Amino acid sequence: MQATKKASRTGLSQKRRQMRMRLWPLIEDEHLWLRTKSVGFTTIPRTLPIVNRILDIQAGKGFPVSATYLALWCHVFDEGFIEVRNSRELAYESGFGGPRAEATWKTRMKKLESLGVIQSKPGVHGDYQYILMLNPYQVIEKLYENKPKDFAFQALLSRMLHVGADDIVF
Numbered sequence: 716m717q718a719t720k721k722a723s724r725t726g727l728s729q730k731r732r733q734m735r736m737r738l739w740p741l742i743e744d745e746h747l748w749l750r751t752k753s754v755g756f757t758t759i760p761r762t763l764p765i766v767n768r769i770l771d772i773q774a775g776k777g778f779p780v781s782a783t784y785l786a787l788w789c790h791v792f793d794e795g796f797i798e799v800r801n802s803r804e805l806a807y808e809s810g811f812g813g814p815r816a817e818a819t820w821k822t823r824m825k826k827l828e829s830l831g832v833i834q835s836k837p838g839v840h841g842d843y844q845y846i847l848m849l850n851p852y853q854v855i856e857k858l859y860e861n862k863p864k865d866f867a868f869q870a871l872l873s874r875m876l877h878v879g880a881d882d883i884v885f
Contacts, residue, residue: 759788761878765871766851772867773858774826783809783823784832787846797846798838831857852882 750756767781774780786808790797806820831854838844
């Protein structure tokens with residue numbers, strides 16, 4: 716099954732490349748930011764915009780967490796683990812500035828932890844030095860366990876089907 720998925724992805728990749736070449740024939744690869752040829756990339760869920768929307772809704776008015784969650788995804792590696800050595804920098808990347816930047820960032824981290832998408836452990840660099848990124852699909856499924864499935868949840872399921880994610884049993 717895994718070989719079939721990889722072959723399918725390779726075929727689709729070639730088709731997308733051919734289409735791109737037809738639409739933009741004068742643009743060379745060196746003018747594009749290609750993951751396989753550049754460094755500084757990470758793997759994120761293709762559904763992240765919808766996941767972020769759901770997390771913002773679940774966090775409640777006045778506590779948007781999506782920018783903080785995105786910043787965490789930009790720091791995570793394949794082990795699902797982040798070591799935060801500079802919380803001020805991560806606060807800035809999350810969209811917070813000024814004298815209350817770190818305090819605001821910490822409230823968003825606390826909210827993300829209460830929603831269940833992260834777990835944290837303190838260290839010498841602060842309360843959130845070690846972050847574990849949990850599977851957002853499983854967390855969202857649990858958040859909606861005893862609630863009506865709203866438009867955002869249905870949008871997530873639809874996008875998951877489209878990208879082939881099977882972390883939630885439909």
